[in-house]
Amino acid sequence: xxxxxxxxRLVLPGIAxxxxxxxxxxxxxxxxxxxxxFWSWRGLMYALAERLDPQTxxxxxxxxxxxxAAAGVTAVGEFHYVHHQPDGAPYDDRTELADAVIRAALDAxxxxxxxxxxxxxxxxxxxxxxxxxxxxxxxxxxxFADVDALLARYRDEPRVAVGLAPHSVRAxxxxxxxxxxxxxxxxxxxxxxxxxxxxxxxxxxxxxxxxRPVALLADAGALSPSFVAVHATHLDDAxxxxxxxxxxFACLCRTTExxxxxxxxxxxxxxxxxxxxxxxxxSHAVSDPFVEARAAELDERTRLxxxxxxxxxxxxxxSGPLGYEAIGLDATGDxxxxxxxxxxxxxxxxxxxVDAAIFAANAACVDEVRVAGRVVVEGGVHPDAEPARxxxxxxxxxxxx
Numbered sequence: 001x002x003x004x005x006x007x008x009r010l011v012l013p014g015i016a017x018x019x020x021x022x023x024x025x026x027x028x029x030x031x032x033x034x035x036x037x038f039w040s041w042r043g044l045m046y047a048l049a050e051r052l053d054p055q056t057x058x059x060x061x062x063x064x065x066x067x068x069a070a071a072g073v074t075a076v077g078e079f080h081y082v083h084h085q086p087d088g089a090p091y092d093d094r095t096e097l098a099d100a101v102i103r104a105a106l107d108a109x110x111x112x113x114x115x116x117x118x119x120x121x122x123x124x125x126x127x128x129x130x131x132x133x134x135x136x137x138x139x140x141x142x143x144f145a146d147v148d149a150l151l152a153r154y155r156d157e158p159r160v161a162v163g164l165a166p167h168s169v170r171a172x173x174x175x176x177x178x179x180x181x182x183x184x185x186x187x188x189x190x191x192x193x194x195x196x197x198x199x200x201x202x203x204x205x206x207x208x209x210x211x212r213p214v215a216l217l218a219d220a221g222a223l224s225p226s227f228v229a230v231h232a233t234h235l236d237d238a239x240x241x242x243x244x245x246x247x248x249f250a251c252l253c254r255t256t257e258x259x260x261x262x263x264x265x266x267x268x269x270x271x272x273x274x275x276x277x278x279x280x281x282x283s284h285a286v287s288d289p290f291v292e293a294r295a296a297e298l299d300e301r302t303r304l305x306x307x308x309x310x311x312x313x314x315x316x317x318x319s320g321p322l323g324y325e326a327i328g329l330d331a332t333g334d335x336x337x338x339x340x341x342x343x344x345x346x347x348x349x350x351x352x353x354v355d356a357a358i359f360a361a362n363a364a365c366v367d368e369v370r371v372a373g374r375v376v377v378e379g380g381v382h383p384d385a386e387p388a389r390x391x392x393x394x395x396x397x398x399x400x401x
């Protein structure tokens with residue numbers, strides 16, 4: 001399904017955001033003043049993560065997901081890594097926080113793929129401290145058991161998928177990557193990983209392993225059409241070729257990558273090599289899937305000083321069908337209806353419908369959202385927007401006060 005006109009509506013297929021950290025919605029507007037780098041921002045994020053509990057992670061995530069739904073998102077891949085209590089001890093129910101996030105997405109009306117993160121260390125030879133203790137498992141088999149428990153629990157819920165996500169080459173040893181690749185292949189679930197977001201990550205990978213991150217992943221057997229390289233910002237020619245030959249995904253999160261000063265990916269090089277694109281909202285610095293989609297092209301124009309490298313149909317496919325494939329979800333019954341009378345879309349005609357959807361539309365154009373055939377947003381309004389806002393503000397006050 002592509003874009004089509006129906007009276008005053010511009011109808012699109014369901015839109016997937018393939019990479020989300022929903023709890024980070026609580027940071028919006030609170031970290032932009034901080035000078036420094038990605039690493040100083042990470043310290044502020046850790047301070048928030050250290051204070052989360054099952055209720056606050058639900059309340060913050062619910063508002064994040066309600067906002068995404070109102071912006072036209074129908075499915076989300078949640079890269080979930082806050083697993084345990086503040087001292088690192090598991091909850092009596094080890095998946096309590098994962099279940100809270102899944103419930104928040106379902107209550108907001110979305111499909112959700114819970115990408116259970118593997119995290120063992122903050123870096124080679126370093127022990128976890130502070131909030132990192134909440135992320136870490138002593139043994140990879142404990143994490144695999146959590147994934148199996150989630151798969152069993154949501155087996156009969158078509159709006160929920162479960163995947164596996166080694167956090168990064170910094171956060172897990174090579175053996176965990178190898179075992180995760182085998183586990184994901186055996187279960188037939190997606191395998192996601194932060195890849196080369198920061199240059200420091202590459203330096204540390206070279207120091208520990210003697211190769212760059214994508215080469216390490218290839219050697220470890222992780223690359224496949226089910227592998228999603230999140231960010232994929234700082235790649236050399238060989239790494240671009242490896243991702244392309246594997247038909248892997250590159251998940252771009254341009255609003256967050258801009259916010260954190262990550263850099264510019266080699267987007268068209270990846271596509272020409274055979275990699276496939278999808279997009280993610282990541283830190284929820286902005287919640288607008290149309291902004292994420294067109295940023296992939298507009299930032300590439302900035303990098304290369306040329307226009308029309310990634311055309312609107314390809315960007316729409318990356319936002320919809322490819323995004324769903326990347327997170328292992330079915331899109332049946334999902335669609336987004338935009339109001340052509342909205343200022344951004346006035347004058348849209350059939351011949352330019354896809355271009356208008358990608359390069360002109362914004363979240364304010366969304367009129368109706370359907371997930372699995374059920375109307376989730378009507379008249380541009382999510383019915384739970386106000387109660388979700390009240391609960392979110394209460395949660396943020398307790399987390400940041």
